[in-house]
Amino acid sequence: xxxxxxxxxxxxxxxxxxPGGQAAREHLxxxxxxxxxxxxxxxxxxxxKALPSLRATRDRWPAVRARLEAERxxxxxxxxxxGGLVGLAAAASLALALHTRPRPAGPLAAPEPxxxxxxxxxxxxxRALEQAITRLDPDARVLDGRTARVAQELxxxxxxxxxQLEMNNLLGEEQAREAQQLRLWRERVGLLDALVDVHLTxxxxxxx
Amino acid sequence: xxxxxxxxxxxxxxxxxxxxxxxxxxxxxxxxxxxYNLCRRICRTAEDAEDVMQETFFEVCRSIGQYREEGSLWGxxxxxxxxxxxxxxxxxxxxxxxxxxEDLAPYRREDAHLRxxxxxxxxxxxxxxxxxxxxxxxxxxxxxxxxAMMGKTTSxxxxxxxxxxxxxxxxxxxxxxx
Numbered sequence: 001x002x003x004x005x006x007x008x009x010x011x012x013x014x015x016x017x018x019p020g021g022q023a024a025r026e027h028l029x030x031x032x033x034x035x036x037x038x039x040x041x042x043x044x045x046x047x048x049k050a051l052p053s054l055r056a057t058r059d060r061w062p063a064v065r066a067r068l069e070a071e072r073x074x075x076x077x078x079x080x081x082x083g084g085l086v087g088l089a090a091a092a093s094l095a096l097a098l099h100t101r102p103r104p105a106g107p108l109a110a111p112e113p114x115x116x117x118x119x120x121x122x123x124x125x126x127r128a129l130e131q132a133i134t135r136l137d138p139d140a141r142v143l144d145g146r147t148a149r150v151a152q153e154l155x156x157x158x159x160x161x162x163x164q165l166e167m168n169n170l171l172g173e174e175q176a177r178e179a180q181q182l183r184l185w186r187e188r189v190g191l192l193d194a195l196v197d198v199h200l201t202x203x204x205x206x207x208x
Numbered sequence: 209x210x211x212x213x214x215x216x217x218x219x220x221x222x223x224x225x226x227x228x229x230x231x232x233x234x235x236x237x238x239x240x241x242x243x244y245n246l247c248r249r250i251c252r253t254a255e256d257a258e259d260v261m262q263e264t265f266f267e268v269c270r271s272i273g274q275y276r277e278e279g280s281l282w283g284x285x286x287x288x289x290x291x292x293x294x295x296x297x298x299x300x301x302x303x304x305x306x307x308x309x310e311d312l313a314p315y316r317r318e319d320a321h322l323r324x325x326x327x328x329x330x331x332x333x334x335x336x337x338x339x340x341x342x343x344x345x346x347x348x349x350x351x352x353x354x355x356a357m358m359g360k361t362t363s364x365x366x367x368x369x370x371x372x373x374x375x376x377x378x379x380x381x382x383x384x385x386x
Contacts, residue, residue, distance in 0.1 A: 005370075006370050006371075006373055006374040006377065007366075007367070007370040009373075010366070010369055010370045010373055011366070011370075014351075040377070040382050041373060041377075044326070044373070044376060044377070044380070044382065045345045045346075047326050048326065048330070048341070048342075048345050048346050049345070049346050051326065051327060051330075051346075053241050053242065053245045054244060054245045054248045054249070054257075055241055055244060055245075056240065056241075056244040056254075056257070056258050056261060057254065057258075058258060060258055060261055060262040060265070061233055061236050061237075061240075061265075063262055064236065064262055064265045064266050064269065065229065065232075065233070067266055068229075068232070068266065068269050068270070071270070072227075145229055145230065148229060149228070149229060149230075152227065152229075
């Protein structure tokens with residue numbers, strides 16, 4: 001009497017009836033040998049499931065976190081570069097607006113509007129702070145969890161301001177646009193100031 | 209599985225999606241052992257398994273926003289781990305045919321005194337067979353799912369499983385004499 005092959009026994013565990021499955025089941029009813037084989041197969045699978053969990057000998061979370069942090073920072077730097085472009089675009093549009101604005105007739109030129117001057121100053125301050133951050137080289141430092149969260153939050157808020165600046169350049173009446181631009185650039189400077197503080201504090205802690 | 213691996217999984221998930229490092233670490237801690245276990249059962253070495261685990265969690269943290277809660281969180285994490293572990297096997301140019309293993313360890317019925325325990329027998333299986341056994345019998349993947357993950361046919365998965373059980377049966381001395 002020929003018995004079921006291992007292929008047939010393994011197939012019997014599958015849901016549904018495979019080709020030849022019915023014949024295999026009928027054989028099983030009359031063959032104690034194959035029923036024993038199938039029982040052993042079931043037991044083997046149960047023992048496989050009961051094998052103890054293997055555990056890693058090393059904690060890989062620091063490496064995962066460092067890679068995530070590096071990627072996030074690279075995204076941030078791309079955004080900063082984009083922010084710089086936005087700033088240049090804003091400056092260019094502002095300069096163009098000032099240049100083409102009708103001036104009152106008379107021997108003396110009208111003074112430059114205060115808002116435009118302040119925007120230029122805020123943009124210059126913003127650039128200086130970004131350069132300061134670059135000099136602190138945050139990529140080369142490992143931040144503790146809390147500092148990393150604070151830095152991340154600040155960077156995300158700066159990115160949000162950059163998006164608003166970008167949108168603001170496209171829309172609105174000139175005077176309102178300038179006022180909004182000034183507010184956003186001041187906010188950007190404030191956030192960058194805070195970010196520099198975060199990195200400076202960290203640098204002083206590690207004696208750099 | 210999520211509920212006992214990850215206390216307050218809804219909150220952790222929401223925070224992880226927002227990029228909170230503490231929540232991402234909580235995900236890592238919750239699934240570290242089952243992910244490593246799966247990777248180690250498939251990969252050739254412990255070093256490979258740890259590397260795959262690291263790649264898995266990097267992917268999990270980056271893509272957590274794409275998890276739509278259509279299945280369990282563990283199911284989602286596990287599919288990433290399985291896929292990366294199989295990718296590692298391919299990268300290591302795994303042996304699709306396993307005659308080599310047979311040649312190295314010819315079985316003779318009178319070798320019964322050399323019976324192995326299940327752990328050792330599993331480790332001795334060719335990599336692809338071991339991966340199929342583990343994914344099918346322990347993790348509960350269907351042959352169709354395994355075939356899709358491996359880029360092979362369903363028949364390939366079925367035949368690998370049958371051959372693996374044939375070997376385990378012999379190596380464990382479980383053949384019924386009939």
